[in-house]
Amino acid sequence: MCYLYNVESQNTKGPGHSRSLEVPPVRVLLFILATFLGFVLLELWLYWQSKDKPLQLGLWDLIFWGLLIFWSVRVEVRLPLNAGMSQLFLFALALVVLTPPWVAPLAAFLAQWGGSAWYKEFFNRSQDGLATAIAALVWILAQENPLYLGRWDLSDGVGIAAAAFSFFAVNSSLVAFVIHLDSQTPLREIWRRNMGWVALSYILLSPLALLLARAYETPLLGGWGGWTVLFFLIPLYYSRFYWDEKVRLEEAFDTTLELLMNALEAKDPMTRLHSERVADIARDLARKVKDGDEAYAQAIYRAARLHDIGKIAIPEAVLLKPGTLTPEEFALIQSHTTKGAELLSPARKVAFDQLVYNVILHHHERWDGRGYPKRLAGHEIPEEARIVGLADAYEAMTAGRPYRKAKTPEEALREVQELSGHQFDPRLVEAFTELWEQNPIWRDRHAYLAAKEGSVSRSTSPQRSSASASPSPSEPGPRTSEE
Template sequence: MKALLPLPPLRVLLFLLCLLGAFVGLLYALRLQPGPYPPEALDMVFWAVLIVLARRIHVPLPFNAAMSHAFVVALATVTLFPAWLAAGLMFIFSFNKDFGRPGYTWYKDLFNRTQSGLATGLAGWAWGWAQAHLGSHPYLQEAVGIVAASLVYFFVNVGSVTYVIHLASGVGLRKVWFENYSWLWVSYLVQAPAGLLLAKAYQTPLVWGWGGFTVLFLMLLLYFSRYYWDEKVKLEESFDTTIELLVSALDAKDPFTRLHSERVAAIASSLAKRMGFDEQDTKRITYAARIHDIGKVAIPDSVLLKPGKLSAEEFALIKSHPAKGLEVLRPMLSRLSKDIQGVILHHHERWDGTGYPHGLKEEQIPLWARIIALADAYEAMTAGRAYSPAKTPQEALNEIIMQAGRQFDPQVVRHFEALWHEDLIWKDRGEFLRRYTLPAHLSGLSSLLDSGPASATSPTSSSGRPGSL
């Protein structure tokens, strides 16, 4: 018999029931905690409408997560109303934009409401604790209270969403946290005073005798800032897309360089993992490998694709491509770390100091650039060029070992040799070209989850990455 309602995996369902039980228990425990502002029907209606509006407009984040201004509204309600009432309002009126649609199941909706209510209730408890224990210092009372409420809300809200994503998708907790939410605590702290400001504005009307008008004006300012942030995100995404197209066009110019940057990125990624880099730095090194030759788009095809030996002037032009890479990327250099810029500029430096463009030697060469220089050389040797036949993988390995301490960092060579004997896909170029299917998109992870401030909804991508609840 077909079930009437879709059910989540058992472990997710058990976690949801635990959250719901904790929320109900918290409401019971908070029932006697007083609030500083005696609520009336108009107050509750106004803030309920504000919660609905705040939850429906999101700021996009990685992993297709999003952050909304519902957090600011929640903080305002915990300073205005009893904690149980603020939590109840958040639970009842936290409408997701997908509410009522087929893809937004009942358990997703219940989870999002429950964790929002629980986070708000505990934030209200933290605020109430500060008011009760710091009464002789009113300014300290409010400052400590709002910071405490903000941090409690953050850890409960984001912690529960991180854990449920882990349960539903199998993605590691650390991966979900660091790729999606680790930096958000700063944003929560920065926004915390805005919640207190909204509450104060509501209690002290500035126009027409009702604080709601002042609150709406302040929220309008917040949404304008959100709009301009959205535009910034779109602009950055357009930069990523443009760079992706430039890299793809560069690889497509010459059959010898087909998927060159993808294979260099695969080798560099393996090396970074082998050398103990954490996941975030491995990702950045892979990104740097994808764009290391971006400066070649500024080199004329007559020189770049010349089948014969280059003249001294032509070779000088080729040697200018690292510096030209930074020129090409100038509009987005502020988004690129110094390590990535160092890869673009120094991936042709040599361990013995005879490389270009600056003749750096040994440890003077950035480590990321040393890694990608070796990966770049192995890929080029096994791909061949019109003027130079391809070497076999074994011949290329032998050449790299011979060049340890001259062209390459000996430590990186040792790690590469160990990896080469593991028989990874990038070892043989023909095998890599046969098995390679999807380009490594420069902007990072595919998007699958939507949240706000942090919540779980349905997957929005068919990229093959783990889905959401």
């Protein structure tokens, strides 16, 4: 897979605005020019070092491989965060095997045409050329330093794998960094969304590039190696189809989450952006306690977005009641954990894994065993539920509820610390405190809402306190999180 920076620019000024007139930020333009300069210098060096080597392929052969590169870019898979993915690297690496080292980088630079803004097009050509040039250099080194295992010559296999890895490293790094410069999206997030999930298959496909080159050199069909190469386009197309469907399924999953949460917020507008802020807090906390495990952090984020989904089944008269709840009403509120798990049960093992159900069902359990619905204690509570439970409590404290006034971030942190070992896992409280002291955007609710929606009035967060508000039956004092 070759990564591309070619999704339409987000700063187009209107339907009549020409892409040819778009100018990127200076930092992006400088990086693009540096990439192009790197490609030109390495390409000139490769040409100088190998100018005496015969070209071997004729004009029609070069046109054939150029068309394959062109086709691979035209059938790219669009990815999130201003990126795309194509199979250009397979044909570029095959051309590295077949020709002197300067040919393939030049073909990767020239044999492209797309509909992106001019600077994205120029960057794609430059970074593809540079990645191919470095892969060609690695291939040369492997050929000049043969590797044997007994009588077996492993030079070609090791060489193509190393060339593929170098292509991937250069290509993915350049694309991730230019997207980071353009959008300010964290590099880790760009990697997670666009590259991490496909890195292994990238390396596993590398032998196919060598196979395509050898098949072209040794015709098996009709006396021309191109027929065999074209035959291999069939499984290549279906692998591309799989990647496309993978991206579409992720988009559909994310859309489903948004629809479910929109439905809940339409029912309970006083919890506006509650689930999203809980999810952001929980993701940071999960990443902290798992030493940067991004896959786990993202799984926690998705589960946290759905943690209160069971409230859809709670009557509004009870859910939004500003005064004291009767025991029956409070039991109904508490049932949102089990109702949420039941609501999503048809999607078990299809769209949602066990982690999601653990969060929905157990995010109101307490470390001391006095929570609900199962009255689990300590490490009996799944870690993901403990993480989301703490995030949920902090968000609720600083948001305010009909039955009590919102706390300041400082007051909420002190209460979280006071409840360490009672309501919350002490290890999570310690990690949460370290995160809080770094002043993340979610620490202050008004700042968070302003960042999410541009301008937010304090009236959007309920500040009323109720004289009749009563402690939670499952807690020893005033409520610390929404029930």
